[in-house]
Amino acid sequence: MEPAHIERTVVPEAAALQGKTPTAPGRTRPFTLRSLVPYGYISPTALLILVLMVIPIAMVVSYSFKDNVIVEQNPVFAGLANYTKVLTDSNFLVALKNTFIFITLSTLVHLVLGLAFAMMLNTALLSGITKALFRIIYILPWLFTIAVIAVIWRLMLDPFGVVNYILTTVGALEQGVNWLADPNTALWAVTFINVWSGYPFFMISLLAGLQGISADLYEAAAVDGANGIQRFLNVTIPQLKPVLISMAVLDLIWTSQQFALIWMTTGGGPLNVTEVLSTYTYKQAFSSYEFATASASAVIILLITMILAFFYVRQQRET
Amino acid sequence: MTTRMGRRRLGMKIGVIVGLCVGAAFAGLPVVWMLSTSFKTNGEVFGIPPRIITENFSFDAYRKILSDGSQMRFFLNSYIVALSVTALTLVVAILAAYGFSRYNFRFKRSINVIIVSVQAVPPITLVIPYFGLVVALGLYNTYPGLILTHMVFTLPYAIIMTTAYFNTLPRELDESVKVDGASGWTALWRILVPISVPGLIAVGIYTFMISWNEYLFALTLTRTNDMRTVPIGIQLLMGQHSYEWNQMMAMSILGSIPVLVLFLFFQRRFIGGLTAGAVKT
Numbered sequence: 001m002e003p004a005h006i007e008r009t010v011v012p013e014a015a016a017l018q019g020k021t022p023t024a025p026g027r028t029r030p031f032t033l034r035s036l037v038p039y040g041y042i043s044p045t046a047l048l049i050l051v052l053m054v055i056p057i058a059m060v061v062s063y064s065f066k067d068n069v070i071v072e073q074n075p076v077f078a079g080l081a082n083y084t085k086v087l088t089d090s091n092f093l094v095a096l097k098n099t100f101i102f103i104t105l106s107t108l109v110h111l112v113l114g115l116a117f118a119m120m121l122n123t124a125l126l127s128g129i130t131k132a133l134f135r136i137i138y139i140l141p142w143l144f145t146i147a148v149i150a151v152i153w154r155l156m157l158d159p160f161g162v163v164n165y166i167l168t169t170v171g172a173l174e175q176g177v178n179w180l181a182d183p184n185t186a187l188w189a190v191t192f193i194n195v196w197s198g199y200p201f202f203m204i205s206l207l208a209g210l211q212g213i214s215a216d217l218y219e220a221a222a223v224d225g226a227n228g229i230q231r232f233l234n235v236t237i238p239q240l241k242p243v244l245i246s247m248a249v250l251d252l253i254w255t256s257q258q259f260a261l262i263w264m265t266t267g268g269g270p271l272n273v274t275e276v277l278s279t280y281t282y283k284q285a286f287s288s289y290e291f292a293t294a295s296a297s298a299v300i301i302l303l304i305t306m307i308l309a310f311f312y313v314r315q316q317r318e319t
Numbered sequence: 320m321t322t323r324m325g326r327r328r329l330g331m332k333i334g335v336i337v338g339l340c341v342g343a344a345f346a347g348l349p350v351v352w353m354l355s356t357s358f359k360t361n362g363e364v365f366g367i368p369p370r371i372i373t374e375n376f377s378f379d380a381y382r383k384i385l386s387d388g389s390q391m392r393f394f395l396n397s398y399i400v401a402l403s404v405t406a407l408t409l410v411v412a413i414l415a416a417y418g419f420s421r422y423n424f425r426f427k428r429s430i431n432v433i434i435v436s437v438q439a440v441p442p443i444t445l446v447i448p449y450f451g452l453v454v455a456l457g458l459y460n461t462y463p464g465l466i467l468t469h470m471v472f473t474l475p476y477a478i479i480m481t482t483a484y485f486n487t488l489p490r491e492l493d494e495s496v497k498v499d500g501a502s503g504w505t506a507l508w509r510i511l512v513p514i515s516v517p518g519l520i521a522v523g524i525y526t527f528m529i530s531w532n533e534y535l536f537a538l539t540l541t542r543t544n545d546m547r548t549v550p551i552g553i554q555l556l557m558g559q560h561s562y563e564w565n566q567m568m569a570m571s572i573l574g575s576i577p578v579l580v581l582f583l584f585f586q587r588r589f590i591g592g593l594t595a596g597a598v599k600t
Contacts, residue, residue: 035424037422037503038418038422038423038424038427039418039424040418041414041415041417041418041422042414042415042418042419042424042430044410044411044414044415045411045412045414045415045430045434045474045478046430048411048470048471048474049433049434049437049474051467052445052467052468052470052471053433053437053440053445053471055448055452056445056448056449056452057440057444057445057448059448059451059452060444060445060447060448063447063448063451069451070447070450070451070454116338116342117342120335120338120339120342121339123335125328125331125332125335126332126335126336126339134339134342134343136583136586137343137346137347138342138343138346139582140346140347140350141346141349141350143575143578143579143582144350144571144575144578145531145532145534145549145550145574145575145578146532146534146550147532147534147549147550147551147553147554147571147574148353148550148553148571148574148575150554151353151553151557151567151568151571152349152350152352152353152568152571153349154557155352155353155356155364155564155567155568156349156352158365160365161365162352162369165367165368165369196345196346196349200346253439256441257441257442257443259442259443259534259535260534260535260550263534264534264554264557277443278441278443281443281447282443282446282535285446285447285450286450286539291447291451294447295447298441298443298444298447299444301441301443301444302440302441302444305439305440305441305444306439308439309436309439312439
């Protein structure tokens with residue numbers, strides 16, 4: 001996540017050349033040979049990035065301007081036809097709207113829950129062992145793969161499941177709701193599941209951030225007569241701000257890429273209410289075999305991600 | 320005054336404990352329910368009132384999963400893929416991290432930016448060309464196809480974490496070997512890697528977890544059941560016997576055990592390594 005770690009280590013050229021190496025004799029030749037050494041170490045990575053990133057992105061971009069790709073032998077150039085097709089498809093626009101709701105709501109709640117839990121786990125009022133125990137419980141949701149999380153919540157949110165039992169017993173509901181199959185609740189239900197599965201990463205990072213705040217700052221604030229809320233607003237939040245913003249942007253990026261959770265709980269249904277950009281694209285490609293249309297949609301997703309990533313990088317630079 | 324302060328402190332303490340317990344219920348109850356359901360008979364899953372432990376408490380669901388060859392095949396596949404991804408990622412990341420940490424070279428910054436940005440590329444964007452590539456290369460429905468594509472997720476993180484770890488080690492360590500006439504290569508494998516084992520364990524666990532949990536590529540780049548991994552296996556179980564909830568839960572738990580065990584054993588190291596990569600210091 002963190003470019004600064006790598007960039008920060010600037011090793012002086014002179015120091016790098018001081019050590020005796022077996023290939024020392026000549027003057028200019030060994031120097032060029034030696035200057036190739038770092039590329040040797042980087043080359044497997046460079047090769048993999050070329051094969052796994054550069055070429056595939058070039059491919060998907062070129063697919064998006066063609067027709068009859070992958071399934072046909074002779075694709076033809078189609079200009080922007082695939083893009084106009086996608087951007088005028090009402091299903092795509094619904095997916096765009098759903099994605100927006102899904103990612104902003106998830107990120108907001110992740111942030112609030114993550115911060116609340118991190119602060120409780122950072123309290124000076126409890127012993128280290130108690131806190132460590134709670135910390136393990138709080139991290140639990142993050143340790144399960146999405147397939148497992150989908151199965152757990154399909155069980156919990158079943159019309160006859162335990163969530164409905166509790167809600168009807170305490171009188172919050174008259175009768176059980178089929179949360180994941182009811183068009184009125186499905187998007188909220190998948191967002192809730194995503195909140196459950198994603199908050200621990202926020203919590204861990206914010207906990208580390210909290211532990212990094214100097215106690216002097218709190219003491220100084222206390223001397224100035226600041227109460228708990230003032231200390232939170234004037235010390236904790238400003239100190240955590242860089243982490244909070246970075247995490248929020250990262251979460252927007254990750255959540256916008258969420259596919260498995262929605263695919264395995266609702267499949268984008270009922271009636272498209274949980275269709276997001278990733279499920280829309282997947283269906284275009286692997287259900288309808290419209291690979292060219294899917295590629296146009298995939299490139300649009302990439303562009304949205306790049307805009308978010310741009311904000312992330314800028315945020316990292318500023319801090 | 321002191322008793323008032325003491326009482327207020329006690330009040331806050333109780334407040335925090337109550338808050339922590341509510342949060343723990345939110346986080347933990349679904350997991351407890353999964354565990355509990357895996358020991359029920361299927362008829363008891365939606366019993367009213369819901370109970371954590373029922374009369375027919377049994378290991379039947381586990382027995383069924385463990386004696387089913389096709390389910391076990393999913394586990395074998397997941398282990399083969401995740402362990403290969405981990406080994407390959409570690410080797411490639413160690414080499415790259417050494418280059419980044421100990422050398423200066425042209426394009427260092429640009430390569431760096433590319434590696435960092437790889438993490439942001441949406442998997443759904445990659446899966447379409449991957450499908451085309453993997454079919455063209457004859458890697459469709461094979462282990463190498465999955466292993467290679469999983470590395471796009473694992474490598475950037477592994478390189479960043481390993482470089483950060485190497486950067487914490489003083490350069491004098493490898494210089495001392497180089498003075499004795501050894502090459503950078505020797506310094507890396509004889510000195511740097513052995514003392515980096517704690518950091519590399521964290522990287523390895525994270526890599527294993529990503530690969531073990533990966534869903535989209537496993538779904539699209541494999542076709543037959545003898546190539547499917549655990550996440551797909553769990554999904555298939557949902558389709559096959561739609562409502563054998565106890566078996567689905569047993570399979571989910573068995574599928575989560577490797578990650579849970581790794582995490583519990585290396586918790587401290589792991590969280591330390593993770594936040595070192597994610598949080599600015």
